[in-house]
Amino acid sequence: MAIEHKPDAVRLEGTFTPTSTGAHYFSLPAFGHAKLYVNDELVYDAGPAQDPRAFAEGGPFEQRKQHTFVQGEVYRLRVEVLAPTPKQAIVPLMAGRIAFHLGFMAQDEYEEDVVANAVEAATNADVALVFVGNSAEWETEGHDAADMNLPTFGSQDRLVAAVVAVNPRTVVINCSGVPVAMPWIDSVAGLLQCWFLGQESGNAIVDVLLGTISPSGRLPVSFPRSIQDTPSYGNFPGDQATSTVHYAEGIEVGYRHYDKHPEKVLFSFGAGLSYTTFEYCPAVITPQELVHDGVVTVQLEVKNTGAVDSREVVQVYLAPLLEPRVGRPELPTKVLAGFAKVEIAAQSAASVVVDISFESAAFWDETHNCWAVDEGEYAVLIGNSSTSVKRHGSIKVEKSFTFGP
Structure with missing residues (x-):
């Protein structure tokens, strides 16, 4: 629709024929208040409190819900979305806009034991490469993270621990734009911090891993051991009721903080290894x-x-x-x-x-x-x-x- 058109609601209907039986998974992030009906039964009410800005930036947190389907049967699906009010939209430009993502994954695929698969592959490998990191759902501009842990609920940390337990020659490749907690750091053979690379990321990572080029990057920030070790911990985000933040760390930000508290830093500002000396x-x-x-x-x-x-x-x-x-x-x-x-x-x-x-x-x-x-x-x-x-x-x-x- 043209930008000047702001519908109050949108309804989309269709049919779905599952290829397997199971309690399959849905997600429904949206601009506005989204609902999903299966055969006229309300199975997913996303509620009006979703963050439209996070949706626009590609990082909405997806609440996933299940519904049982039988292989071969035809199901009527209906999605209804009410446009966000100015108060719900947070940003005025988003008021009256409607958009949604209808996500689906079969139960067997969603619940597959990927850790067991990784362990099996790593057991007899010469070297195990484990890729971890954040996505736009967990790290995006304009939003503060609640902690430094890799998503989700410790699953990536458990993956690394399981792989390194069967193969000590495990190299972790972390893709994040911020420092993350690394409880496994002392047990892995190597770590490559890749940040968020572009379309040549695969070639760049392979060139470094195979020694085609010597890694030459240096950390532009300090990596603390945990969120409790950051300079502003305990003070940020402050008193949200009064919009008051007390900058108790003073000038001790970044490497200045860790100069006085060296036990709190995992990797210092400027840290980085090379294939030469x-x-x-x-x-x-x-x-x-x-x-x-x-x-x-x-x-x-x-x-x-x-x-x-x-x-x-x-x-x-x-x-x-x-x-x-x-x-x-x-x-x-x-x-x-x-x-x-x-x-x-x-x-x-x-x-x-x-x-x-x-x-x-x-x-x-x-x-x-x-x-x-x-x-x-x-x-x-x-x-x-x-x-x-x-x-x-x-x-x-x-x-x-x-x-x-």
Whole structure:
């Protein structure tokens, strides 16, 4: 229908002849209040409280219900959907819109013991590859997850545990856009974090697994061990009645939190393995004084000491070595000041240059409502993750200064 047409309701009718007898499964996510009738009997009432925005984003949670069918008999199906009211629609544009998905799966297929099948396949295999991860139903923009567990109800974790129990050479390939809990991490032989790849995902994963290309990605976030180990746990989402959130973690977000609580991190910011090894040579830091509007350049040679061409991500941090003073907030242990990704052939070296801006040493001065940089010494730390850095020297701020937002 044209966009200006907003029907109050839609009814669709048809017939269904099952090819097997069983208590088969239905799902009915929708825009609006959807109902399913079989031979005029109401067998599924989805209710008016479904989230239209989740439906539009491809991630509605499907409530699945069963109905008994006999093989070969003809059944009349009818779906009726009432358009969502403005209040139900959440987003005004969705008011009066109607859409639904009628899902179906035979009972024997739905209830198949896929874990037993996987165990049987893995028992005599040289290597077992287990693909796990999230889908749009469980991870989508605009919605907060209730926990970090892989869906659904621990089934994927049980799959990994069952496979690794019969084959210690199990590699897990996880496809998610967020950190997930990994209770099996210490028992598997390898883990490949793939995020959400596009249409070439299969080829990309095979190239990495077979060594055609060296994995060179580094985590852009920290992976905590559990949701209880995240910086905002216990404070977010706050008091929804008053729309108030207390950011009790302060500046201790991301790697800053795990610098002070290393026992809570599973994989640190920047973590990642490679099929080669790298050696960092001593860095040259010029100038060794940081001034307002100034830049300090860090230059070092990185060697690929292995037999495989690969890329390396070099991270440079500033760590304040300042004495406490009244009026200055607590500073983080270190701050990422810059990074560079460089491709290095096997048994070769490359020069890496990273510029450190004066802004990297700044903190927010609430008293004077401006950014401030305090005089003193700042260590220069270099590595490929937030937990693998080593000191390569230091710079100084001879005189404190401030600057506007």
